[in-house]
Amino acid sequence: MSVKKHLPANVESKLTSSRVFSQIKDGVSTAYELYRSDRLGQFGIVVLAAFVFIAIFAPIIAPYSPGARHRRDDGSLARLDAPSTDHLLGTTHHGQDVLSQLLVSARVSVFVGFLAAFIAVFIGTNVGLISAYYGGWVDDILMRIVDIAYGLPFLPFVIVLVFIFGANIVNIMLVIAAILWRDSARVVRSEVLSQKQRPYVESARAIGASDFRILYRHVFPNVLPLTVLYMAFAVAYAIMYEASIAFLGFGDPNVYSWGRMMYQAYTHGAIRDAWWWVLPAGVCIMLLVSSVFFIGRTLEEITNPEIRH
Amino acid sequence: MTSPKIEVDDLKKHFKSNEDMFTRLFGWGEIEYVKAVDGVSFEIEEGESFGLAGESGCGKTTCGKSLLHLHEPTSGTVSFDGREITDPAVRDEMNFRTEAQIIQQNPYESINPRYRVFDWVKEPLDVHDIGSEEERETRVIETIESVGLNPAEAYMHEYPSELSGGERQRVSIARAIILEPSFILADEPASMLDVSVRASILDLLDRLQDELNISILYISHDLSLLKHMCDRIGIMYLGKLVEVGPATQVINDPQHPYTKALVGSTPTIDPDDEREAVELKGDIPDPVNLPPGCRFAPRCPEATDECTVEEPPMYETGDDQQARCILYDEEQMQTIRE
Amino acid sequence: MLELTDVHVEYEMEGDGSVHAVNGVSISLEENKILGLIGESGSGKSTLAKAIIRLLAKNGHVPEGAIEYKETDLTELSDREFRTEIRWDEISMVPQNAMNGFDPVYTVGNQIVQAIRTHEDVSKGEARERARALFEQLGIDPGRIDDYPHQFSGGMAQRAMIALALALDPSLIIADEPTTALDVVIQDRILQTLRDLQQEIESSVILITHDISVVSDICDEIAVMYGGRVVEHADVETIIKEPRHPYTLGLRNAFPDIEEDDQDLISIPGTPPDLVEPPEGCGFAPRCPFATDECWDVTPEPEEYGDGHVVECHRADEQELLTEEAKRKETWMDLETEPQQVAEEADD
Ligand SMILES: Nc1ncnc2c1ncn2[C@@H]1O[C@H](COP(=O)(O)OP(=O)(O)O)[C@@H](O)[C@H]1O
Ligand code: SF4
Numbered sequence: 004m005s006v007k008k009h010l011p012a013n014v015e016s017k018l019t020s021s022r023v024f025s026q027i028k029d030g031v032s033t034a035y036e037l038y039r040s041d042r043l044g045q046f047g048i049v050v051l052a053a054f055v056f057i058a059i060f061a062p063i064i065a066p067y068s069p070g071a072r073h074r075r076d077d078g079s080l081a082r083l084d085a086p087s088t089d090h091l092l093g094t095t096h097h098g099q100d101v102l103s104q105l106l107v108s109a110r111v112s113v114f115v116g117f118l119a120a121f122i123a124v125f126i127g128t129n130v131g132l133i134s135a136y137y138g139g140w141v142d143d144i145l146m147r148i149v150d151i152a153y154g155l156p157f158l159p160f161v162i163v164l165v166f167i168f169g170a171n172i173v174n175i176m177l178v179i180a181a182i183l184w185r186d187s188a189r190v191v192r193s194e195v196l197s198q199k200q201r202p203y204v205e206s207a208r209a210i211g212a213s214d215f216r217i218l219y220r221h222v223f224p225n226v227l228p229l230t231v232l233y234m235a236f237a238v239a240y241a242i243m244y245e246a247s248i249a250f251l252g253f254g255d256p257n258v259y260s261w262g263r264m265m266y267q268a269y270t271h272g273a274i275r276d277a278w279w280w281v282l283p284a285g286v287c288i289m290l291l292v293s294s295v296f297f298i299g300r301t302l303e304e305i306t307n308p309e310i311r312h
Numbered sequence: 313m314t315s316p317k318i319e320v321d322d323l324k325k326h327f328k329s330n331e332d333m334f335t336r337l338f339g340w341g342e343i344e345y346v347k348a349v350d351g352v353s354f355e356i357e358e359g360e361s362f363g364l365a366g367e368s369g370c371g372k373t374t375c376g377k378s379l380l381h382l383h384e385p386t387s388g389t390v391s392f393d394g395r396e397i398t399d400p401a402v403r404d405e406m407n408f409r410t411e412a413q414i415i416q417q418n419p420y421e422s423i424n425p426r427y428r429v430f431d432w433v434k435e436p437l438d439v440h441d442i443g444s445e446e447e448r449e450t451r452v453i454e455t456i457e458s459v460g461l462n463p464a465e466a467y468m469h470e471y472p473s474e475l476s477g478g479e480r481q482r483v484s485i486a487r488a489i490i491l492e493p494s495f496i497l498a499d500e501p502a503s504m505l506d507v508s509v510r511a512s513i514l515d516l517l518d519r520l521q522d523e524l525n526i527s528i529l530y531i532s533h534d535l536s537l538l539k540h541m542c543d544r545i546g547i548m549y550l551g552k553l554v555e556v557g558p559a560t561q562v563i564n565d566p567q568h569p570y571t572k573a574l575v576g577s578t579p580t581i582d583p584d585d586e587r588e589a590v591e592l593k594g595d596i597p598d599p600v601n602l603p604p605g606c607r608f609a610p611r612c613p614e615a616t617d618e619c620t621v622e623e624p625p626m627y628e629t630g631d632d633q634q635a636r637c638i639l640y641d642e643e644q645m646q647t648i649r650e
Numbered sequence: 651m652l653e654l655t656d657v658h659v660e661y662e663m664e665g666d667g668s669v670h671a672v673n674g675v676s677i678s679l680e681e682n683k684i685l686g687l688i689g690e691s692g693s694g695k696s697t698l699a700k701a702i703i704r705l706l707a708k709n710g711h712v713p714e715g716a717i718e719y720k721e722t723d724l725t726e727l728s729d730r731e732f733r734t735e736i737r738w739d740e741i742s743m744v745p746q747n748a749m750n751g752f753d754p755v756y757t758v759g760n761q762i763v764q765a766i767r768t769h770e771d772v773s774k775g776e777a778r779e780r781a782r783a784l785f786e787q788l789g790i791d792p793g794r795i796d797d798y799p800h801q802f803s804g805g806m807a808q809r810a811m812i813a814l815a816l817a818l819d820p821s822l823i824i825a826d827e828p829t830t831a832l833d834v835v836i837q838d839r840i841l842q843t844l845r846d847l848q849q850e851i852e853s854s855v856i857l858i859t860h861d862i863s864v865v866s867d868i869c870d871e872i873a874v875m876y877g878g879r880v881v882e883h884a885d886v887e888t889i890i891k892e893p894r895h896p897y898t899l900g901l902r903n904a905f906p907d908i909e910e911d912d913q914d915l916i917s918i919p920g921t922p923p924d925l926v927e928p929p930e931g932c933g934f935a936p937r938c939p940f941a942t943d944e945c946w947d948v949t950p951e952p953e954e955y956g957d958g959h960v961v962e963c964h965r966a967d968e969q970e971l972l973t974e975e976a977k978r979k980e981t982w983m984d985l986e987t988e989p990q991q992v993a994e995e996a997d998d
C-alpha cells in the first residue's frame with residue numbers, strides 16, 4: 004500500500020486492474036489447487052462430467068433403443084442373456100438391452116438430481132432469508148413449518164403423495180424437493196441471523212434501501228457460498244431419493260431410471276441371478292452420488308477455510 | 313427563528329429483554345425491558361456538531377439510531393427541520409433517507425464485503441434513482457476523491473478487504489456524503505483506527521462539515537475527541553442525559569458529579585498534571601431495574617438521601633449549561649443545609 | 651534487570667518470505683519502573699512483548715539478539731526451563747484480550763489457584779485466600795471467585811487477568827493494551843491499581859498501548875516503536891516535552907488532549923513501512939517531512955542525547971527546528987501533496 008502513494012496515476016490504475024485480475028486468478032487457482040490436492044474432489048468432477056455427458060448424448064451413444072425387444076438367432080426372445088458382444092451388459096427379462104437402458108437412465112438421475120435440488124435450495128434459501136430477516140411471528144410460523152417438514156417420514160409421505168398426484172417424474176421431483184428444502188432453510192436462517200447483525204446491513208438501511216434490496220443484494224451474496232454448498236449435498240440426496248422411490252416401485256413407469264431397472268430385476272426374481280441387470284445400475288447410482296458428495300466436500304473446504312487444515 | 317436541524321424530545325427506546333415465542337404469540341409471562349434510551353431531549357442547530365458521550369452501554373448508539381429511525385423509538389418525538397418524522401409517510405415525503413446519513417464505528421464490518429468501493433459509494437444514488445448511469449459514475453469518482461482517496465481509479469475496484477482501516481472509513485464517509493445530506497450521525501468514527509490515522513479522519517470530517525454545512529452528531533466515549541470536534545456535548549448515563557452544554561465549558565468546568573468523574577478519569581498528556589480522580593463506586597448497572605430517584609445515586613460520591621426520592625430534572629447551571637442533579641436545586645439545597 | 655540487545659523477531663510466511671516484525675531492538679529496564687511502549691498497530695509492540703515471555707505464534711522466532719533477564723540470557727533457556735522458572739514466576743503477562751487468556755471451562759478462581767499451586771508449594775486453601783485477597787485489591791467482589799470467565803464483564807475479566815498475572819509476585823509484568831477496550835472510569839481504576847500493586851510488590855511493568863495520555867499518566871519511561879524498532883526512548887518528561895524524533899513529534903500532534911481548548915490535530919501522512927523487505931535507510935523517511943538524502947540511504951543508529959535519552963534519527967540534534975516545524979500543519983501537508991517528489995528521492 005505504501006508504494007501506491009508514490010506512483011503516478013496511470014501506473015496506479017494499471018496496478019489496480021492487474022491486482023483485480025490477479026485476485027480473480029488467485030481465487031481460481033486456490034480452487035484449482037484444492038481440486039488438485041484433493042483427489043476425491045478431482046474424482047468427483049471427472050465422474051460428474053462423464054455422467055452429464057452421457058445424460059445429454061444418451062440417445063446417440065446408446066447402441067439400441069432401450070425399449071426394443073431383441074431376439075436370439077433362433078427367433079426366441081433374448082431373455083436374460085449374459086453379456087456378449089451384441090449386448091455388452093446382457094439383456095433383461097423382456098429381452099431389452101441393459102447397456103442402452105443404463106445410459107438413457109442417466110438422464111433421469113441427473114435431471115431429477117439437479118432440478119429437485121435446485122427447487123429445494125431455492126425454497127429453503129428464501130424461507131431461511133425471510134424467516135431470519137423478519138423474525139418475530141414470521142419466523143415462528145416458518146420455522147414451525149420447517150419442524151413439521153422434519154417430522155415427515157420420507158417413505159409414507161412419498162407413497163401418499165404419489166398415490167394422490169400420480170407417479171410421474173415431475174411429481175416425484177417435487178416430492179423430493181418438498182423433503183429436501185428444510186435443511187437449507189435451517190442453515191440459511193442461522194447464517195442470515197448472524198449476517199443481519201452485521202453493521203453493513205444497518206449501512207444499507209440508513210441509505211433507505213428496501214427490505215427486498217437488503218435481503219437479495221446485501222445479505223444473499225454473503226450466504227451464497229453456503230447455498231452452493233447445500234446445493235451440492237441436496238443433489239446427492241435427490242439422486243438417492245429418486246433411485247429409492249423407483250426401486251420401491253413408486254417411480255414413473257414411463258421413463259427409464261436406474262432405480263426402476265433394479266426394481267424390475269427384483270420383481271422378476273432376477274436380482275440374484277442376472278448380475279448384469281442389477282449391478283451396473285447400482286454402481287452408477289453409487290458413483291454419481293459419491294461424486295457429488297466429494298465435490299460438496301471440496302466446496303466446503305473452499306468456502307470454510309477453517310477446516311482446510 | 314428557524315427551527316433547529318434536529319430536535320429530540322423525550323426519546324425512549326426500550327428493548328424487550330426476554331421475549332420468546334410464547335410471550336409473543338400468547339402473551340404469557342412477564343416481559344422485562346432494557347431501558348436503553350429513557351427520555352432524552354436535545355437539539356442540534358444547522359451546521360452544528362453535537363457530541364454524545366458516556367460509558368459503553370449507556371445508550372449513545374441506540375439514541376443515535378432511534379433518532380434516525382433505524383430503530384423504531386418506543387416513544388418520544390424527533391423533528392427534522394421542524395417536521396416530526398415519526399410517521400414513515402413524512403419521512404418519505406421529505407426524503408429523510410437522503411438528508412440524514414450514518415458513519416458507523418467499525419470500518420471493518422460496516423461495508424458489505426461483497427461490494428467493491430465503487431458500487432458501495434454508488435448505491436445511495438441507485439436506491440434513490442438519482443441521475444443517469446454516467447452522471448452517477450462521475451459523481452462517485454468525485455466523491456471518492458473528495459474524501460482523500462486519490463486517484464479514485466486506484467480504489468474504486470477494490471474490495472474492502474484490501475483497504476486499510478483508515479481507507480475504509482473514508483469509503484464510508486464517501487457513501488455518507490454522496491447524497492449531500494444535511495445531517496450525519498458519526499458513531500465512534502475513529503475509535504477503531506490508529507492514532508495517526510484518527511487525526512486525518514477527524515480532519516476530513518471537520519473539513520466536509522464546513523464545506524457542505526452539515527450538522528453532525530458525534531457519538532464517542534472519548535471526551536478528548538469530543539471536546540476537539542464538537543460545539544456542544546451531552547453526557548449520557550443509563551439512558552438519560554445528565555449534562556448538556558458547550559463542549560469546552562462542560563469539560564473544563566463539569567457540573568454533574570458523573571461528568572466530573574468522567575473528566576477526572578480521562579488521562580492527560582502532560583505528565584506533571586495531577587488530576588483529581590473522582591472515585592466511583594461499583595460498575596455501571598444494567599438498565600433493566602433502575603434505582604429510584606437519581607439513577608446515578610448508587611455510585612455518586614455526593615449522593616444524599618434526597619437523591620433517591622425523585623428523579624431530578626435538568627437545572628440551569630450556567631451559560632447554556634444544564635445538569636440533572638439535585639445539587640443545583642436552590643430550594644432543595646436550602647432545606648438540606650438547614 | 652531486563653536488557654534486550656539487538657533483538658530481532660521474524661514471522662515466517664508460507665512462501666512469501668518473512669515479516670521482520672521486530673528489527674533490532676536494544677533497550678533496558680530497571681527494577682521497579684514502568685515502561686510504556688507506544689506506537690501504531692503493527693509496529694511490533696506485541697511481538698516484542700511476546701518474544702520476551704516466549705509466547706510468539708508458531709511461525710514466529712527470534713533469529714538474533716539477546717534477552718537478558720537478571721543476568722541470564724532467556725534465549726538460551728529450554729522451553730521447559732522457561733516454563734517452570736520464568737513464566738508467571740518471574741515474568742507474567744496480561745494479554746490484549748483478557749477473555750482469551752482464561753480457559754472457559756474452569757472457574758476464574760480455580761485457574762488462579764492452579765497457577766499459584768503449580769509454582770509454589772502452598773495448600774489449596776492458602777492459594778484460594780490469596781486469590782480472594784487479590785480480587786479484593788482489584789475491586790472485584792471476592793464472592794465471584796467461583797464464576798466462570800464468561801460471567802465476567804470485559805472490565806472484570808481484565809482485572810481478574812491482572813490478578814492472575816500478579817498472583818506469584820513476578821518481578822516483571824507485561825501488560826498488552828490492558829485497557830484499550832474499556833471505558834475511562836474502569837481504565838483509570840485498573841491503571842491506578844496496577845500502579846499501586848506494582849509499587850507494593852516492587853516489580854517492573856512494560857505497558858503496551860497506543861494511547862499517549864495513558865503512558866504519560868502512569869509510566870516512568872516511554873519507548874516509541876516504529877516499524878519494528880525503538881526510535882526514541884527516554885523518561886516520560888522528556889518524551890512528552892522535549893521529544894527529538896519526528897515520529898514522536900507527529901504522534902504528539904495527532905492526539906487530542908483533553909487539556910487543550912483549541913487544538914489543531916495534525917495527522918501523519920502515509921502508511922506504516924513494509925516489514926517483509928524493509929528498505930535501507932530510515933524506516934520513517936517516506937512519511938517524514940524532514941527527510942534528507944542521507945535518511946533514505948543510511949539507517950540511523952541510536953544516539954544518546956543527555957541522560958538516557960536515546961534517539962534514532964539523523965537530524966535529532968536539530969531539536970528546536972524540528973519541534974517548531976512539526977507544529978505547523980503545512981509541514982506535514984506538503985508531504986501529502988507531493989508524493990512523487992518523495993518517490994523520486996527514493997530512486998536516487
Ligand atoms: N503470527 C503472525 N504471523 C505473521 N505476521 C505476524 C504475526 N503476528 C504479527 N505479525 C505481524 O508482525 C507485525 C507486528 O505486529 P504486532 O507485534 O502485533 O504489532 P503491535 O502490537 O505494535 O500492533 C505486523 O506487521 C503483524 O502483521
Ligand atoms: S442528584 Fe444526587 S445522586 Fe444524583 S448526581 Fe446529583 S448528587 Fe449525585
Ligand code: SF4
Nearest residue numbers: 932935938945963964
Ligand atoms: S532519520 Fe531522517 S527520515 Fe528518519 S526520522 Fe530522522 S529526519 Fe526523518
Ligand SMILES: [Mg+2]
Nearest residue numbers: 691695696746
Ligand atoms: Mg498489539
